[in-house]
Amino acid sequence: MQIAKWGNSLALRIPADYVRQTGLKEGSWVQATLTVDGGISIRASKWDRGAFAQELEKTREAMPMTQAVMEEFRRAARY
Incomplete structure (x- = not known):
């Protein structure tokens, strides 16, 4: 397989x-993880709204709420 440019990203075509074997189709969700040996594992997955919400919450908690962030929120709210 060959990696190709797709916009600002890279893409890999799935044979x-x-x-056919995995039942994937356009719009299917997959989960990509890095393996211990540096490989990439791609698995078909169903989108889990609860898991997504938890991941989003963890990401939000990790972001510092600084004055600059609050100023940006206020500036964006005006438009």
Whole structure:
């Protein structure tokens, strides 16, 4: 397989045989993880709204709420 440019990102085409075997289709969700040996594992997954909300909450908690952030929120709220 060859990696290609797609906008500002890189893309990997999934061969048709893999698509048929996994049941993937356009718009399907997949989960990509890094393996211990530096490989990439891609698995078909169903979108889990609860898990997404938890991940979003963890990310939000990790972001510092500084004055600059609050000023940006206020400035954006005016428009």
